[in-house]
Amino acid sequence: MKRFPLRPLAAALAAALVSAVGLTACSQTPEPQATVAEPASKAVVYQMFTRLFGNTETANLPWGTLEQNGVGKFNDITDQALEGIKELGVSHVWYTGVLHHAVVGDYSQYGISNDDPDVIKGRAGSPYAVKDYYSVNPDLAENPAERMAEFKALVARSHRHGLKVIIDIVPNHIARDYQSLGKPDGVEDFGANDDTSVEYARDNNFYYVVGQPFQVPQWLDGYEPLGGEPHPLADGQFAENPAKWTGNGARAAQPHFHDWYETVKVNYGVRPDGSHDFPALPAEYAQMDVTGHYQFWQGKDVPDSWEKFRDIVLFWTEFGIDGFRYDMAEMVPVAFWSYLNSHIKQVNPDAFLLAEVYQPDLYRDYLHLGKMDYLYDKVDLYDTLKAIIQGRESTDAIVPIQAAKADIEHHMLHFLENHDEQRIASPDFAGKAENALPAMVLSATLSTSPTMLYFGQDVGEPGDGDAGFGKATRTTIFDYWGVPAHQRWMNDGAFDGGALTEQEQALRDYYVRLMQFVADSPALMGQYAEIHSANRDTTGYNDRHYSFLRWNDQQQLLVVSNFDQAKGSEMALRVPAEQIAQWQLADGEYALNDALSGESLSLTVRDGEGLVALTLAPLQSRILVRQ
Structure with missing residues (x-):
């Protein structure tokens, strides 16, 4: 989730957080980690932006409402849709944005409190401002009262097609107005028991700007919530006293417009000076398997936020979710990931755990100490391939990139598109989808690592159009929108490509041929x-x-x-x-x-x-x- 570059203060905090691994000497020598057998074939992940995937409405009005621009539903992801995804050699579907996040729509008849547009990005809201970790977005349900049952049916439908299911978990931050209706008995909301008289306490879930109320940002570049449309809550006010630190670590009571102002930072026992307030994870545990990590944490006293997120991921694991994509994992201490991931693997040893990490010098810590399965290969391979496509770099640069990661190549997920990045066919990236086909072949075949596709990539969706908060070159994640090239493949729910142009169909055929080979080739795991x-x-x-x-x-x-x-x-x-x-x-x-x-x-x-x-x-x- 790269909404905007980190501002200097937030970047400094992020550095302090990731350094708070807590490495100490260990008096006993752990057993060497057993060699884990690699899978027989490459994993292929299909990232679906769920709100947009099944939407057939084509109005695409800037700042358009749900009624004007439409919204995709869980029930739109039919057997035919899943077969079309499976045709691309896909093994895992990452349903992006399914958790209940802050939205502008009024669902008060279902007991859901209304959210304030002053702390919502776009009209549909950011999927990374989660409001209820134990429920799903009511926008995505035909019957919002049955939203969990409808999602449960989608998970079961996906499994019947041989597809494993991944969802987002966002431990670094949550919505400013977090309120869980779906939480199990005995679970307390984030912040419910915080001592708000202090900036920091280990078992507080948030950090506080003591004595100062929150102020909404000063809007820049002509921006106004909802595009300036009147709304009873869009009054430049949001009640939060004292103010909480903002999700990217900004400590001011009034965050900057480019801060993640719609979210608040979660406290993992990292003091404001960057020192840690939790049990140290010995460096030797880089050689231990997840069982050793799980055993290490038994009986340890850990911060309250750790336990809250452990309960969340185990809830969804029991629900039937097969893995998680962790947003901005590098802004949360590595030791926490050891704790969380080892608990998941005790329940589901085959869970697929993917993390967004952008600092190459931290890759091995998050893999070996944090027990991640996979990390984005963004800063090295993706950035280099993009530069090669644009004529700014030579293919010679690929050689040292691959050599430097020879020991972890299996764990570096490859992609050319995701919800954060520019669409390949946009003018600011490749100009046309075909210009990136050599990079797609290389990205998919270079390593034993998983390959990821973004919905619409296979038909050359250019991501154009100003949706409101979300701007052109990236398909919006903040607004209600139709995705034209993808809609032509959907063909009004037939999911047969019947409305594609000749060029789009040829591109889709190429992707199908390539990705089926990738999924079936034994040599690509060699x-x-x-x-x-x-x-x-x-x-x-x-x-x-x-x-x-x-x-x-x-x-x-x-x-x-x-x-x-x-x-x-x-x-x-x-x-x-x-x-x-x-x-x-x-x-x-x-x-x-x-x-x-x-x-x-x-x-x-x-x-x-x-x-x-x-x-x-x-x-x-x-x-x-x-x-």
Whole structure:
């Protein structure tokens, strides 16, 4: 959730929080962590922005109401929709924005308090300002009184199609007006027992600006809540006294417009000076498995917020959720993640735990000490691929990125789109979806790590249109909106692509062919060797190409991509002797089949080295499978 860059004070706090891991020496030597068997095939995650996915309304009025612009429902995600998702090789669906967050709509007849537009972003609200962790967004239900049952039915429907279900958990912050109607008996709301006379207490859920009431931000750039439409609660006031720290760590009673003013920061026992007030996790536990971590936390006295989030994730695990995507995980202490994730894995050892972390020097802490399964590979691979697509970077940059993460490559989830990032087809990214196809092939095949697709990516949705709070190039997450290219694939609920343009259908067909291969290929869970460096002096090969090998004892692949949007190339691609020896190939001819085009090529091995004569059209990739 990168709403805006962190302001300096918030960035300093974030650094203090992530440093509060609590590493100490340990008198006993833990047993080495057992080697965990890797999955037999690559995981493919489909991120669905649930509010938008099933919406067929096409009005798209800026600041449009739910009635004007429409909203997708749980029940719109039909068997046909799920089959269309499954066609992309998908193993996991991340239903984004399903938890009950602050919304402008009036659901008071269901006992839900009205939310104040002065602390809501957009008209539909931010999915990362959660109001009730034990319920789901009433906007998404045909009958809001039955919203949990409707979501439960969607989870069951997804499971019947062989799809596992992921939802967001946002431990760093919650909505300013948190009030849970769905909480189980005996559960207290966040902040219910806080001592508001002090800035900090270990078991307070929030930090307080003592003696000062909250003030709404000064609006910038002509912004007004609801676009200036009159509303009884849009009066420039929000009752909160004393003020709480804002979600990104801003400590002023009046946050800046670019702060996460709709949320409040959760306290995990990190004092305002950055020191920690919870049991230290020994550094040696980087070598321990989740059972060892779980045992470490037994009997430990931990802050109240830790226990609250433990109860939340176990509630949803029991509900049938198969995993979680953690928003802004790096703003919460690593030791907490050890505690939370080890409790989840005790109940569901196969839970899929994905975290948003943007500081590469912290990756290994969050994986080994925090016991995350996967992290975003954003700051390294995604940013580099984007720069290559835009002509700002050479493919040479991929080599050191992959080498530096060789020990954790399986845990770095790859993507080219998500709800935070610009759409590929937007003018500020690639201009057209096809310009990123080489990067998509590389991203999906480079590692054993999961690959993620964002809804509408497979049909080239450009993310244009000013929705209100959400601006063009990113599909809005704050407003009610229709997503045109995706709607053409939906085809009024048939989910058969019947309304797609010829270009959109061709793109969808390419994604289906690629992603089905990715999901089924055994070699993509095997070894990797780049051959880019060995080919940099090959005639016809340059720094707009990238090539590598993937293999295991079942399958051998050669992958080569041309990122050039205008120039094709002809080359004799070298496969060095070292790799030929690893493949145990004698001199001779070996048939290759291009999994993307169906063409037949050949690998010639002579004197222990290999050559593949091939042509690459502009933006063409080849996945050559040895027969």
